[in-house]
Amino acid sequence: MPVQTAAPRIEVKASTPAPTTDGGSAKVAVRDLDFFYGRVQALHSISLEIPERIVMAFIGPSGCGKSTFLRTLNRMNDVIPATRVGGQVLLDNHDIYAPATDVVELRRRVGMVFQKSNPFPKSIFDNVAYGLRINKVTSSGSELAGRVEQALKDAALWNEVKDRLKTSALSLSGGQQQRLCIARALAIRPEVLLMDEPASALDPIATSKIEELIFDLKKQYTIVIVTHNMQQAARVSDTTAFFLLGKLIEVNSTEKMFTAPNEKLTEDYITGRFG
Amino acid sequence: MATYGNADRMRRATSGLMTTLTALCTLLAISALLIILSHIAWQGIGSLNFQFLVDRPRPVGEGGGIGNAILGSLVLLLISSAFGLPLGICVGVYLAEIGRGRVGDAVRFMVDTLTGIPSIVTGVFVYAILVIPMKHFSALAGGVALALIMIPIVARTTEEMLKLVPHSMREGALALGAPQWRVILGVVIPAAAPGIATGAMLAIARVSGETAPLLFTAFGSRFFPTSLNEPIASLTVQIYNYAISPYDEWHAQAWAATLVLMTLVLGINIMVRFLTRKKF
Numbered sequence: 099m100p101v102q103t104a105a106p107r108i109e110v111k112a113s114t115p116a117p118t119t120d121g122g123s124a125k126v127a128v129r130d131l132d133f134f135y136g137r138v139q140a141l142h143s144i145s146l147e148i149p150e151r152i153v154m155a156f157i158g159p160s161g162c163g164k165s166t167f168l169r170t171l172n173r174m175n176d177v178i179p180a181t182r183v184g185g186q187v188l189l190d191n192h193d194i195y196a197p198a199t200d201v202v203e204l205r206r207r208v209g210m211v212f213q214k215s216n217p218f219p220k221s222i223f224d225n226v227a228y229g230l231r232i233n234k235v236t237s238s239g240s241e242l243a244g245r246v247e248q249a250l251k252d253a254a255l256w257n258e259v260k261d262r263l264k265t266s267a268l269s270l271s272g273g274q275q276q277r278l279c280i281a282r283a284l285a286i287r288p289e290v291l292l293m294d295e296p297a298s299a300l301d302p303i304a305t306s307k308i309e310e311l312i313f314d315l316k317k318q319y320t321i322v323i324v325t326h327n328m329q330q331a332a333r334v335s336d337t338t339a340f341f342l343l344g345k346l347i348e349v350n351s352t353e354k355m356f357t358a359p360n361e362k363l364t365e366d367y368i369t370g371r372f373g
Numbered sequence: 374m375a376t377y378g379n380a381d382r383m384r385r386a387t388s389g390l391m392t393t394l395t396a397l398c399t400l401l402a403i404s405a406l407l408i409i410l411s412h413i414a415w416q417g418i419g420s421l422n423f424q425f426l427v428d429r430p431r432p433v434g435e436g437g438g439i440g441n442a443i444l445g446s447l448v449l450l451l452i453s454s455a456f457g458l459p460l461g462i463c464v465g466v467y468l469a470e471i472g473r474g475r476v477g478d479a480v481r482f483m484v485d486t487l488t489g490i491p492s493i494v495t496g497v498f499v500y501a502i503l504v505i506p507m508k509h510f511s512a513l514a515g516g517v518a519l520a521l522i523m524i525p526i527v528a529r530t531t532e533e534m535l536k537l538v539p540h541s542m543r544e545g546a547l548a549l550g551a552p553q554w555r556v557i558l559g560v561v562i563p564a565a566a567p568g569i570a571t572g573a574m575l576a577i578a579r580v581s582g583e584t585a586p587l588l589f590t591a592f593g594s595r596f597f598p599t600s601l602n603e604p605i606a607s608l609t610v611q612i613y614n615y616a617i618s619p620y621d622e623w624h625a626q627a628w629a630a631t632l633v634l635m636t637l638v639l640g641i642n643i644m645v646r647f648l649t650r651k652k653f
Contacts, residue, residue, distance in 0.1 A: 174548060179473065206550035216541040219564045229549035232559070279545065286549060 125150040125190065125320045126171060126290060132184035133166055133175070140166045143185070144346045146339060148290075153312060153321045155335035155352065157328055159367070163344040164324045165213075168292050171322065172208035173201050189290070206233055209288030213295040215275035217267035217282075222259050225267045225278055226250060229286040245285055253281035254311050273304025280311065284319075291315065293323040297330065309334050328368060332356050340364045410635065417632030420625045426633070430595045430611070433620045439630045441597045445512070445606035446581065446637070448598055449591060452516025453580055457523030458573050464524065465531025465569075470557050481532075487525040495521050496586035504590060512598060512605035515591025519583060523576040530572025534565040567648060574645040578638050584609035608634045 431437025
């Protein structure tokens with residue numbers, strides 16, 4: 099998705115330096131990241147630090163690059179032809195774009211949940227077990243079953259599906275399918291969980307379930323969530339990053355972001371003056 | 374209600390005319406099929422009995438049957454499937470998942486060209502590369518000729534079916550740390566399996582009716598097959614040989630063999646329908 103001109107009158111300043119955690123090094127640190135779809139530059143010199151065990155929300159109008167940026171964090175953009183990355187993304191101080199990086203290992207550590215739920219046409223059990231099997235996490239059947247159960251419990255889906263693990267995942271409702279995809283991502287116990295508008299296609303009840311889930315998961319995981327819904331960002335996140343036209347405008351604690359943002363652009367967007 | 378004006382009446386008349394016209398065309402096409410089927414059944418059913426289905430051909434006046442040809446056709450289908458299906462599916466996977474840009478386009482063009490090659494040419498080609506070096510006709514050569522016809526059909530249907538698998542499913546698997554080959558084998562192909570099976574069955578149904586490529590390769594035989602390395606009978610070649618013979622008895626047997634062949638193809642098509650029902 100190339101950058102769309104949301105509001106031509108806006109001039110974007112250089113990205114604000116990101117706040118760091120209390121001296122400790124960030125889980126994910128991004129330095130001067132540029133991203134191109136062919137000749138179109140979608141991200142402009144993004145620098146950002148994501149501390150461990152927090153929920154960070156990315157907000158911004160459609161086409162501002164927040165999804166693209168999210169997908170650079172586990173190199174999902176690699177599968178799109180003619181894309182190019184500049185700058186660095188450090189996961190525990192290791193550059194994930196370094197030639198020595200094993201992409202498969204990276205994606206095991208940085209899981210992802212997509213906007214549209216994408217269960218495989220397999221049984222519920224096999225969906226959750228897929229990541230465990232391909233990564234050869236365990237060879238014992240009982241341990242596999244245990245990990246699947248735990249993942250489904252973590253995703254708050256166990257009680258609804260425990261009696262029909264062998265039925266098709268496609269028989270689940272939309273909200274259940276999305277929680278299944280979360281369970282699938284959690285089963286391999288990633289360190290970072292990327293969520294690309296995970297609730298945008300769900301009704302309010304399913305959405306609130308997913309949000310409660312995010313709140314619980316924060317204890318174990320570092321979560322980055324892209325959302326169109328600013329109330330959602332305000333509800334679930336500790337830190338919020340605002341993107342506009344491929345640039346990072348502001349990163350701040352969510353509370354501050356929604357009450358007294360540093361940047362005029364952020365305030366304009368949050369108060370609904372554009373976007 | 375209001376009365377219809379002239380324009381309205383005109384429109385309704387045109388609409389009625391066009392509906393009738395399309396219905397007539399449909400009827401014409403379907404009746405051709407029904408006439409062929411009923412004529413074959415009418416002509417063939419008289420000579421059809423259990424002995425005919427299991428016996429081998431005998432000299433004129435002594436009855437005989439097409440048991441060896443039925444078996445031969447099945448053996449040929451088996452050989453051609455063993456070569457043609459895996460190769461065709463692999464080409465389809467390459468086209469859909471791996472081959473991008475110019476190389477993929479070139480391969481796709483060649484596959485389409487292969488589809489258009491007259492089957493007699495395929496037969497002569499296999500005659501040149503297999504029959505002549507081996508110095509005799511064989512079931513193997515016949516199977517290879519049929520396989521060459523199957524490959525492009527299977528390849529293109531497989532490609533189309535794989536392209537129907539949503540991209541999000543591939544990304545879902547990749548995001549779990551699956552390497553590309555595992556994504557293709559474990560997620561994409563199973564998701565497209567019913568469609569791939571349809572393509573395979575259609576290809577089998579298509580080659581089961583082929584005569585020309587077998588004339589120079591499997592050749593035909595009046596005996597039950599004992600080895601893949603010798604000529605083998607097939608329903609189509611048997612029908613051809615009997616139909617051009619001067620004997621009324623053999624003509625009747627050709628009709629009966631045609632009925633058997635039609636039933637076989639119909640059976641395969643019904644199996645396709647059965648396999649393509651949605652399971653998940």
